[in-house]
Amino acid sequence: MKKSILLSFTSLLLCTSCTNTVAILSKKASDFGVFLKARALTYLEGDVNETKAAYTSAEFFGSTNEDFIPLDEKEINGSIAYASTPQPSFTPGTKDSLIPGIDLFKDPKETAGGIFKKIYFDTDQYTPNSSEAKQTLQKIANYLKKHPKTYVFVEGHCDKRASESYNLALGTKRSGTIRTILVNYGVNPNQLFSISYGKERPVALGNTNSDFAKNRRVAFKIYSKDEK
C-alpha cells in the first residue's frame, strides 16, 4: 500500500511541478535521483542540441520495438510513461544476431576485475537497496561506455519465498530496472540484455534471512567482441 501511495504521490508531483519530466524510473525514485528529463535524454537520439519533450516511451526511445501490437500507451499511463527500456531488436544467439548466446558470455570476474559486483534487493522490491549499488552501477556504466563492444546479460534472481511463477515475473523487473538504470547512466541499450531466472538458480540453499538476501540479486555475464 505504502509503495502505491509513494508512486502516486511521485507521479502527481512530476505532473504538476515539472512539465518536461516524462518518466518515473522506479518506485524508490529518490534513491537514485532519477527524475528523467526529456532534454537530458536526447543522447539516445544522437544529437544533444536537438531536444524535445517525450510523453510516451515510444516517443522517448524511438519505436525500437515493432515486434508486437502495443496497447494505447497514453491510455495506460495518462500521458506519463514509465521509464522502462524496451529490449534491443534482436535476441543474442539467434540467426539475426551478431551477438552470441549466453554460452560465450563469461563471468566478469575473469575479464573486468571487480567492477561487476552483484546488486541486492529488499524483499519483493526491484530497485537496489543500497548506495553501494549506485556506485557499482555507475562504475559498470563507465566501463561499458569505454568498451562499446562489450555486451552484458543482466540476470535477475529472487529468493524462494514467493511462488515460482510470480518470481519469474519479478526477475524480469529486477533485471529490467538495472538495465534501465545503466541506460540512464549513458550505456547503449543494445549492449544490455536482461534475463529473469526467478528463484530457479539460488546461490544460497538455506532458509535463513541471510540466505534469502543473498538470492535476491542481479548478477552479470559479459561478452567482449574486442577479445578474440
Added chain:
Amino acid sequence: MNRLRLNLLLLALITPLFGTEIEISLPTKDRQPTLYVATLRSSDHELENLVNYVISEDFTLDGRGKMFEKTTALLTFEKTKGEKLYSDEIWHTHKIDYVIFPNLSENKLVINLLNVRKSTIKTLSEIQLTASRDKNVHILHKASDFLMEQIYGKAGIASKRILYSFKPYRKEVDESTSSWTSEIFETDYLGIINRQITNEHSYLINPEFTRKGSRSFYYEFIYVTYKLGQPQIYLGKSDGSASVPLIKLCGNQLLPKVSFDGSFICFISDASGKSDVFIQKIDSSNQAIGKPIQVYSGTGQTSASPSLSPDNKLLAFVSDKTGDAKVYIANIEQTLVSRKPPLLERVKSTCSECTSPSFSHDGTKIVFSGKINGRRQIFLYDIKQKIAQQLTTGSEDKENPCFGSDDRHILYNTTSPTTDIFLLSIDQNKVRKLTKGSGEKHYPAIEK
C-alpha cells in the same frame, strides 16, 4: 411430503378418466455404480500385472464408481468359473452393476464390459499391445476412458498425458550456465510413465500442450528454454525432433499458457521493458500468426501467469498492483479491437500472494494458489458467485494448479517439503502423487 401424496392421489383419480398410462418420475439421487474388475491371468506376468493395475487404478482414481473389493472368495470364483462368469448370479448377489473382464491372447487385449442389470456385454476388441511399456500404459488408459464412457456416459481423463519440468537435485551451488539443467518429462494419470521428452542440456520450464485432439502417441508441445540466454517459447515434438522458436519477440518470454481451443498462447514478456501480458494467435499447425498482441501493461506492476477462458474472452492473471499479488480477471474482447487497456475485476479471497490462475473447461471456475496460515494452498473461485473456496490443507506448499479436462481433477506441484507433481480428485478429496525420487518436478500441464 403431504403435497406429493395429494398430487399422487389426484393423478390416480384422473388417470382412469383418460384411459392412458402416466409415467411419474420422481427425482432421485443417482446411486454410484458398483464396479468389479476381474483379474486378468496370462503367461506374460509383466503384462498381466500392468493390465490389472492400470485398469483398476484408473477407475479408482476416477472416483465416479465404487470399486468392489476383491475378496479371496471372489478371486477363487473367478479362477474356477471360466466363461460362465458372465452369466453368474454372483454379481447380482453382491449388487455389482458392472464387471470388466480383460483377456489377453498373444499381446492382443480384449475387454468385455458386463452390464449386470441389463445383462448386456460390450466388447472392446483386439487392442494390440506392444513391446513398449509406456505405449502399453497409454493404450490401457485409453481403454479405461472408453469403458468409463460406456458406464458413465462421459469418458475419464486417464489417457490425458501430463508434462512437467524436471531439475535434478544439486547438493552444491554452481553458478555456471552449462551445469544448470532442467528437461521436460512426460508422465501419466497414475505416474507410471516417466519419460524424458527433451534433450537440450539447457534449462527448460513451463511446458504446455498445444491444440487438442492429438490422437497419436506423439504430440507437439511448447515450453520455455534458456538455451540462448533469454527465456524464449519454443515448439517441441515428443518424438525428439528438433524444436523451433515459436514467437518472434525480443526479451524474456515466460509463463506461456495455451488456450482451450489451441488457437492462442498467452504469456508474459518484457519486450517493452515492463512485465506485460501478451497473446499470440496460433494456426492449426501450431505456427504463430501475425505479431504478439500486448493485452495488459501495468505501470510499475509485476504481472504474471496469464490464462485464457474457454471462449478466449476473459483473461485471468496475477498482478501486484495493490501491493500484494492478487488474481485479476480482464475482459479482453474489446481490448483486442480498441487497444485500450481492459478493466480489471479482482478475485476476492482470504489468501495472500495469489498466483497461477487457471480456468476450468466449462469456464465457470478458476483454480489458483494462495498463501493462508503460512502455507500455499489451492483455491477454487466460482466466477458467477464470486466466492473462493479453499480446496487443500496440509503442510506442503502447493503451486501451479490446472484443471483436468473433466473439471473434476486438479493437477499441481508442491514446492516444499519436496517439489513433486500431484493429482487431486475434487469429488473424492483424494490426492495421488505422480512423481517420485529426488530433484524438482514442477510446472505441470495436462492434455486438454
